[in-house]
Amino acid sequence: MASVSEPALRADGLRAEWTRTWAFACRNVIMARRNVFFVFELTFWPGVAMLSHGLLTQFLALTPEMTAFILSGTVALSAVQVCQLDVAYAVLFDIWSKSMKHQFLAPVGIRHLALGSWLVGVARGLIVFGLMAFIGTRAFGFDFLGGGAGSLAAFLAGCFLCALVIGLLVCTLVLLFGTRAETSAWAAVNLIVMLAGIYYPISVLPGWVAAISAAIPLTYFLDAFRAGYGFDSQFSAPLTKGFALALLYVALAHWALAAAITRARRTGLLLKLSE
Amino acid sequence: MLAVEARGLTKTFRTGWLHRRRTEALRGVSLEVPRGAIFGLLGPNGAGKTTLLSILATLLLPDAGSATVLGLDVVRESLAVRRRLNMASGNASFVWSLRPAEVLMFYGRLYGLSGGALRRRVEELVELCELTSHRKTEYNELSTGLKQRLAFAKALLNEPEVLFLDEPTLGLDPDVSIRIRAQIARLRRERGTTIILTTHYMREAEELCDDIAFIKAGRILAQGAPDALKRQIRLGEVIALRLDPLEPAGLASLPGVLECRLREEHLECAVDAADKRLPEILRWLHEQGVVVRHCEVREPDLEEVFVELNR
Numbered sequence: 001m002a003s004v005s006e007p008a009l010r011a012d013g014l015r016a017e018w019t020r021t022w023a024f025a026c027r028n029v030i031m032a033r034r035n036v037f038f039v040f041e042l043t044f045w046p047g048v049a050m051l052s053h054g055l056l057t058q059f060l061a062l063t064p065e066m067t068a069f070i071l072s073g074t075v076a077l078s079a080v081q082v083c084q085l086d087v088a089y090a091v092l093f094d095i096w097s098k099s100m101k102h103q104f105l106a107p108v109g110i111r112h113l114a115l116g117s118w119l120v121g122v123a124r125g126l127i128v129f130g131l132m133a134f135i136g137t138r139a140f141g142f143d144f145l146g147g148g149a150g151s152l153a154a155f156l157a158g159c160f161l162c163a164l165v166i167g168l169l170v171c172t173l174v175l176l177f178g179t180r181a182e183t184s185a186w187a188a189v190n191l192i193v194m195l196a197g198i199y200y201p202i203s204v205l206p207g208w209v210a211a212i213s214a215a216i217p218l219t220y221f222l223d224a225f226r227a228g229y230g231f232d233s234q235f236s237a238p239l240t241k242g243f244a245l246a247l248l249y250v251a252l253a254h255w256a257l258a259a260a261i262t263r264a265r266r267t268g269l270l271l272k273l274s275e
Numbered sequence: 276m277l278a279v280e281a282r283g284l285t286k287t288f289r290t291g292w293l294h295r296r297r298t299e300a301l302r303g304v305s306l307e308v309p310r311g312a313i314f315g316l317l318g319p320n321g322a323g324k325t326t327l328l329s330i331l332a333t334l335l336l337p338d339a340g341s342a343t344v345l346g347l348d349v350v351r352e353s354l355a356v357r358r359r360l361n362m363a364s365g366n367a368s369f370v371w372s373l374r375p376a377e378v379l380m381f382y383g384r385l386y387g388l389s390g391g392a393l394r395r396r397v398e399e400l401v402e403l404c405e406l407t408s409h410r411k412t413e414y415n416e417l418s419t420g421l422k423q424r425l426a427f428a429k430a431l432l433n434e435p436e437v438l439f440l441d442e443p444t445l446g447l448d449p450d451v452s453i454r455i456r457a458q459i460a461r462l463r464r465e466r467g468t469t470i471i472l473t474t475h476y477m478r479e480a481e482e483l484c485d486d487i488a489f490i491k492a493g494r495i496l497a498q499g500a501p502d503a504l505k506r507q508i509r510l511g512e513v514i515a516l517r518l519d520p521l522e523p524a525g526l527a528s529l530p531g532v533l534e535c536r537l538r539e540e541h542l543e544c545a546v547d548a549a550d551k552r553l554p555e556i557l558r559w560l561h562e563q564g565v566v567v568r569h570c571e572v573r574e575p576d577l578e579e580v581f582v583e584l585n586r
Contacts, residue, residue: 012358016387023384027370034372034413097414098368101334102429106385107357266336268288271329274368 020108024090024116031093032124041085042127046078050132054140064141068229071142072155073198075132076222079125079156080163081189086121087114087167088185091174094273095182101274104265110257114168121167122160129156147228154239158221161246165217166192168253175260178269197222203234217246278437278469279308279331283340286326286493300326302493303340308471308486313463315484316473323493324473325364328439331471332362344437358386361435365445367426371415375406375425378414379432386433400428403458420451427455431462438462440472444479452479459483502574512549514556515541517569529559541569 032038053074057067090113094100103113136142145152166188173181173188195209196202196218202210213219220235220242227233235241264270286301300323308314316324329335331342333353342349347356369378379397388396401407404424409417417425423443430438440459444452460483462468474480480487481501488498497504517540526544527535531552533545546552549572560567 012387015389019384019387019389022389023381026384027373027381030377031370031372093370097370099370101329101362102367102369102382103385105332105334105357105360105362106382107354107387108385112385262336265334268329268335270334271325275366 017112020112021116021119023108024113025119027093028086028089028117028120031089032120041082042124043131046082046128046132047135049074049078050135051139054136054142057140064143065229065231067140067142068146069226069231070199071132071136071140072222072225072229073193075129075136075144076155076159076196076218077189077193077198078128078132079159080166080193080218081186082128083118083121083125083160083163084167084170084189085185086124087117087164088170088174090114090117090167091171092182092185095174095179098274100270104261104270110168110254110261113171114164114254114257118160118164118167121163125160125163126156147225151225151228155221155225158217158224158239158242158246161243161250162192162216162218162221163189165246165249165253168250168257172253172256172260175257175264175269175273178273192216192218195219201231201234215245217242217249220245276310277307277343277346278310278312279306279314279342279344279471281306281327281331281340281342284327284330284337284342285339286323286330286335286337299493301330301337304490304493304495305340306488306495306498308469310469311463311467312485313459313470313472313483315480315487316471316490317475317477317480317487318473318490322490324490325441326493327490328362328441328471328473332360332439333357358433359435360437360439361430361433362439362441363426363430363443364440365423365442367422367429369414369422369425369429371413373414374410374412375414375417375421375428376401376410378425379428382429383432388432396432400431403431404428405454420447423447423455424451427458434466435468437469437471440470442473442475444474444476456483512546513573514544514546514549514553515569515571515573516544516556516560516567517541518560519566519568523560523563523565525563526556526559529556531555 050071053070057070062070094103133144136144170185170188173184195213196216197205197213202213202219205213220238223233223235224238224242227238261270264273282305284301284304285299288298288300290296290298304323304327306327316327318324326335330337331344331349333349333356336350344356345359349356373381376397379400380393383393383397401410404427406421406424406428409421414422414425427443430440443459444455447455456479459470459472463470472483484501486498486500487504489496489504521540522535522537522542526532526542531547533547535542535544544556553572557567557570
């Protein structure tokens with residue numbers, strides 16, 4: 001082995017902040033390129049969901065507005081699922097490869113892993129949306145821009161913010177309960193989307209469930225998007241409420257993950273997840 | 276100037292239903308490691324070596340006590356500590372689909388390296404750890420030795436001032452172990468890196484370490500330079516004899532003979548002072564009609580110190 005001659009390398013500042021964030025983004029991209037299950041996440045399941053739900057709307061002979069109502073739920077579920085998985089992968093990759101301690105041995109914060117992996121999640125979520133929009137428009141005549149470009153952009157931004165919250169919560173659960181909580185990465189989003197009124201208005205839910213729904217930001221984003229297709233909005237200023245709630249939850253989820261990491265350092269779970 | 280200072284570190288792990296099962300991993304460990312030293316932590320499995328390293332590396336929070344690395348508190352100033360240390364373990368693992376350079380790029384970025392500086396550093400370490408011909412191989416396809424070399428390369432990414440090595444040569448072929456040991460010695464010699472290593476291999480510790488601490492059941496039993504430890508444990512010197520008959524009765528009860536043990540074909544007698552006892556023993560053997568085929572005086576090795584402390 002040769003000898004090393006580089007002077008001391010220890011970077012800090014804004015550039016280093018971005019570099020640390022970029023590290024997680026690059027890793028997610030490499031993993032997405034090399035593992036076949038990412039292709040399924042990105043194309044197969046969203047494609048199947050859009051085709052099956054679109055065919056269902058045709059069988060039931062739904063109006064274009066009702067078709068938009070159903071298919072907007074289908075898009076929300078797939079986009080949120082794919083994006084939140086990327087955030088969860090920031091921790092899950094290390095758990096599956098038993099390399100957790102190396103990540104937390106480095107001077108990184110939650111903001112780096114969350115933002116870096118979320119950026120890839122947003123990119124993948126947009127690809128999923130593009131695919132679903134293509135199928136929806138060509139096969140079922142669903143116009144995703146029916147409510148206007150601004151409405152669609154706000155809807156997608158809301159979906160991706162919700163995905164960030166769910167992804168951070170999955171990371172928190174995994175760092176609290178170890179590998180037992182892995183399944184939450186796939187289960188959590190389905191529960192939340194169900195409560196947010198994915199294929200129905202939340203007015204059909206029992207009163208106490210509807211109260212929970214009102215605390216979920218995705219409920220407001222779906223409501224605002226569907227309003228663009230002529231449905232009565234169930235909330236006043238849904239986008240403002242949705243974004244305010246989502247940002248509050250991002251802050252809370254960040255705090256929860258920080259607390260879970262501290263607990264994992266205290267209990268030794270951080271080391272156990274590396275064995 | 277101390278690189279590492281620990282005072283009364285304790286750590287208990289709670290496991291099982293309602294966390295009722297308690298395992299005391301550390302029971303008041305205190306330690307001082309000067310800058311630029313290679314310090315060995317020796318002890319049986321479950322002694323607390325990895326727990327101690329993990330606390331110093333900020334991966335684990337102690338229940339009580341305090342520790343500093345380069346004068347920084349490992350609990351209150353953990354982020355600043357992490358910038359200046361690194362760690363490699365014998366059973367290290369990385370994300371399965373990444374290639375060696377990609378693993379190094381990922382962790383290099385976590386340490387804030389970017390652009391040309393990162394690329395140069397990665398290239399240098401790939402070459403240093405002889406991974407050049409495995410550039411295209413994904414991590415899960417690498418052999419154990421290559422994985423270990425990659426873990427070692429990763430630990431050097433940020434040019435750490437303090438380097439923790441947890442069983443760095445565990446399960447490696449002898450030639451790879453020798454090269455890793457040479458690299459560890461060179462790091463200290465050329466860069467003044469403080470290195471704390473845990474190992475099961477006594478010869479490795481004896482070859483590399485300035486100071487050694489024996490840890491057992493969460494307590495440090497003895498600490499010092501290898502030679503001083505041998506004196507401290509009072510193992511005396513060893514007279515190794517090949518005799519016919521192999522083990523004559525009564526030899527162990529001669530004056531000055533502390534203990535006799537049969538090891539393969541040799542009878543090893545620990546004595547208080549070899550220069551005084553050797554003539555007496557040879558005379559006694561002659562009187563008993565025992566044939567002496569081979570005789571050798573040597574100092575006890577660390578393995579014997581370890582065995583003695585483990586009793």
